[in-house]
Amino acid sequence: MGKTFSKPEALSDQHTHYCPGCTHGIIHRLIAEVIDELGINGRTVGIAPVGCAVLIYNYLTCDFQEAAHGRAPAMATGMKRVRPDLIVFTYQGDGDLASIGIGEIVHAANRGEKFTTIFVNNAVYGMTGGQMAPTTMPGQRTTTSPFGRNVEEVGMPIKMAELLSALETPAYITRQSVIKPKYIVRAKKAIKKAFQYQLEGRCFSLVEVVSTCPTNWGLTPVQAIKWAEETMLPYYKLGEFKTPD
Amino acid sequence: MGKILMKGNEAMGEAAIRAGCLNYFAYPITPQSEVAEYLSRRMPEVGGVFLQGESEVAVSYMLFGASACGARVFTTSSSPGISLMSEGISYIAGAQCPAVFVNIMRGGPGLGGILPSQADYFQATKGGGHGDYRLLVMAPASVQEAVEMVMLAFPLAEKYRNPVMLLGDGLIGQMMEPVEFPDHLKSEPTNKDEWATNGMDTRGSDKRNLVKTLFLNAGKLNEHNLMLKAKYDRMKREEIRYELYNIESDYKTLIVSYGTMSRVCKTAIDNMKNEGLEVGMVRPQTLFPFPENAVYEAASKESCKIVVSIEMSMGQMVEDVERCVKGKLPVKWYGKCGGDVPTPEEVVEAVKSFL
Numbered sequence: 001m002g003k004t005f006s007k008p009e010a011l012s013d014q015h016t017h018y019c020p021g022c023t024h025g026i027i028h029r030l031i032a033e034v035i036d037e038l039g040i041n042g043r044t045v046g047i048a049p050v051g052c053a054v055l056i057y058n059y060l061t062c063d064f065q066e067a068a069h070g071r072a073p074a075m076a077t078g079m080k081r082v083r084p085d086l087i088v089f090t091y092q093g094d095g096d097l098a099s100i101g102i103g104e105i106v107h108a109a110n111r112g113e114k115f116t117t118i119f120v121n122n123a124v125y126g127m128t129g130g131q132m133a134p135t136t137m138p139g140q141r142t143t144t145s146p147f148g149r150n151v152e153e154v155g156m157p158i159k160m161a162e163l164l165s166a167l168e169t170p171a172y173i174t175r176q177s178v179i180k181p182k183y184i185v186r187a188k189k190a191i192k193k194a195f196q197y198q199l200e201g202r203c204f205s206l207v208e209v210v211s212t213c214p215t216n217w218g219l220t221p222v223q224a225i226k227w228a229e230e231t232m233l234p235y236y237k238l239g240e241f242k243t244p245d
Numbered sequence: 246m247g248k249i250l251m252k253g254n255e256a257m258g259e260a261a262i263r264a265g266c267l268n269y270f271a272y273p274i275t276p277q278s279e280v281a282e283y284l285s286r287r288m289p290e291v292g293g294v295f296l297q298g299e300s301e302v303a304v305s306y307m308l309f310g311a312s313a314c315g316a317r318v319f320t321t322s323s324s325p326g327i328s329l330m331s332e333g334i335s336y337i338a339g340a341q342c343p344a345v346f347v348n349i350m351r352g353g354p355g356l357g358g359i360l361p362s363q364a365d366y367f368q369a370t371k372g373g374g375h376g377d378y379r380l381l382v383m384a385p386a387s388v389q390e391a392v393e394m395v396m397l398a399f400p401l402a403e404k405y406r407n408p409v410m411l412l413g414d415g416l417i418g419q420m421m422e423p424v425e426f427p428d429h430l431k432s433e434p435t436n437k438d439e440w441a442t443n444g445m446d447t448r449g450s451d452k453r454n455l456v457k458t459l460f461l462n463a464g465k466l467n468e469h470n471l472m473l474k475a476k477y478d479r480m481k482r483e484e485i486r487y488e489l490y491n492i493e494s495d496y497k498t499l500i501v502s503y504g505t506m507s508r509v510c511k512t513a514i515d516n517m518k519n520e521g522l523e524v525g526m527v528r529p530q531t532l533f534p535f536p537e538n539a540v541y542e543a544a545s546k547e548s549c550k551i552v553v554s555i556e557m558s559m560g561q562m563v564e565d566v567e568r569c570v571k572g573k574l575p576v577k578w579y580g581k582c583g584g585d586v587p588t589p590e591e592v593v594e595a596v597k598s599f600l
Binding site: 062071077 | 268270294296298299300302303304305306307308309310311312313314315316318332333336340442443444445446447453454455456457458459
C-alpha cells in the first residue's frame with residue numbers, strides 16, 4: 001500500500017513555538033498543503049507579520065520577508081509590482097491588519113494588488129500579552145480592557161471581511177474558521193481558491209480565519225473553541241463576501 | 246548627448262532611469278512633487294514601475310518589499326514625508342536592502358514651510374528612525390551634481406546593501422539648470438541571488454532566502470549590529486567626498502557649508518577676495534561619512550583663526566564641524582531657517598562680524 005498522507009513539503013520539520021490550543025499551526029499547515037498542491041513553493045514569497053506568527057518562516061520553507069507591524073500589504077505591493085510572476089502572500093493578525101495596518105490593507109485591496117492575505121482573527125493581541133484588539137468582542141476582558149471591552153468607549157469590533165468587501169476592486173474576500181474539522185476543510189478550500197485566483201492573475205484576495213488564543217483568553221483549549229463558537233461566530237459570520245464572478 | 250535645460254526634480258527622476266532604476270514609489274509633497282509627476286509619464290515609456298502609494302509610510306515599505314526581492318528602487322519626498330518614511334528606512338537598513346531616498350528639504354519642524362531648508366541634517370546623518378543604523382548621505386549643490394549623485398547612489402546602495410540618501414533642498418528641486426546624464430555613470434544592478442527573496446526557482450536553488458530584522462538572541466543582535474557598524478566604518482574609509490574652495494589662499498576664516506548654501510558662500514568668498522579678505526571653504530559632498538580630515542586639515546592652516554558653519558538650519562552641522570576641528574579654533578554658526586536663502590551680502594556680513 002502506498003503512502004496516503006504525509007507532512008507537506010512546504011512545511012519544515014521544526015516544532016512550533018505556539019501555545020497549546022493555538023490555531024496558527026493548523027493555518028500554517030493549510031497554507032503548506034495548498035502550496036504543495038499547486039506546486040508553487042519555488043516561486044512563492046511569504047511576508048511574516050509582527051505578532052506571534054512572526055516566526056512563521058521557521059515553519060514554512062519558501063522565501064520570506066519579515067514586515068514591520070501592519071506594513072505587510074505595502075511590502076507585498078512593492079514585491080508584486082516589480083515581480084508579478086512571484087506568488088506573494090501576507091500572513092497577518094488582527095492587531096497587525098485591523099489596527100496599525102488598516103490603511104495599508106484597505107489601499108492594497110482597493111488598488112487590486114495581486115497578492116493574497118491570510119488574516120488570523122483571534123480577537124486579541126497575542127505576542128504582546130493579550131491586549132485589546134480592534135476585533136476584541138464586547139465585554140471581553142483583556143489586559144488593557146480589564147473590565148471588558150466597553151463599546152461605549154471604544155466602539156464595536158471591526159468586521160474586516162465586510163469592510164473590505166465594500167470595496168469594488170478586490171477579487172475574493174471570505175471569512176473562514178479552523179475551530180472545528182468541518183470548518184478546517186472549508187478554510188483549506190478558501191485558501192486554495194485565494195492562491196488559485198492569484199495564479200490566474202486576478203487581483204487582491206483575503207481569507208479571514210476566526211481563530212483561538214486560549215492563553216490570552218485565559219481559557220483551556222477546549223473552552224476556547226466553545227467561546228469562539230458561541231461568542232465570535234455569531235458576530236463574525238462565516239462565508240464568502242466577494243467572489244470574482 | 247548634449248546638455249538640456251531641466252528642473253532639478255525632473256532631472257533627478259530622469260537620472261534614476263538613466264542609472265538603471267525602473268521602480269519608483271512615491272507620495273506627493275511640495276516641493277518635490279514634480280518627480281512623481283514626471284515619472285508617472287516617463288516610467289510607462291521605459292517599461293518601469295510607477296506607483297503612487299497611500300502614504301509615505303506605505304511607500305517606504307513598498308521600497309522595502311521590492312528591494313528585498315532584488316529590484317532597484319527609489320523614492321523622493323520632502324522633510325515631513327521623510328519623517329514618515331523613517332520607520333521603513335530603519336527596517337531597510339536593518340534588513341540590509343539597497344534603496345535610494347531623495348529628500349528635497351523644506352522648513353520645519355512640523356509643517357514648517359515649503360521653501361528651501363537644510364533642517365533635516367540630524368535626521369539624515371544621525372538616524373531619523375530607531376536603532377543603530379546609518380545612511381550614506383550625499384548633498385548636491387547643483388542640478389548637475391544632483392543628477393550625478395542619483396546615478397552614483399544605486400551602485401553605492403548595492404555595494405553596502407544599505408539605503409543611500411540624497412539630501413537636497415527645495416532650491417535644488419525647483420531650479421532649472423543645464424544638465425547632462427553621463428554615460429559612464431550607468432550601472433548594471435548587482436546579482437542579489439545570495440540574499441534576495443526572489444523565489445527559489447528564480448535563482449535555481451533549493452535554499453530559501455529570508456529578509457528579516459528580528460534577532461531575539463542578544464548575542465546574535467549584537468553581532469548583527471557589529472556587522473552593520475563594519476559597513477559604516479568602511480563607508481568612512483571609502484566614500485568621503487568633498488570640495489575645497491579658495492583653500493590655497495592664506496584665509497583667516499574657514500567656511501564649512503554644503504548644498505545650495507555653499508553656492509552662495511562661493512559668491513561671498515569671491516566678493517571678499519575682491520576686497521582683499523581671504524576666506525576658504527570645505528564643502529562636504531557626503532554628510533555621512535563626513536569629511537573629517539579635510540575639515541581638520543583646512544582648520545589647521547597657520548593663517549586660519551576661526552571656522553564658521555553656514556547652513557540653512559539652526560546649526561545642526563556645527564557639532565560635526567566642532568568634532569573635526571577638535572577644539573583648535575572657535576567654531577561659529579551663521580544661517581537662516583525660514584526658507585529664505587541667505588544672500589552673499591549677508592554671508593559677507595556674518596563672516597566679518599566673527600573676525
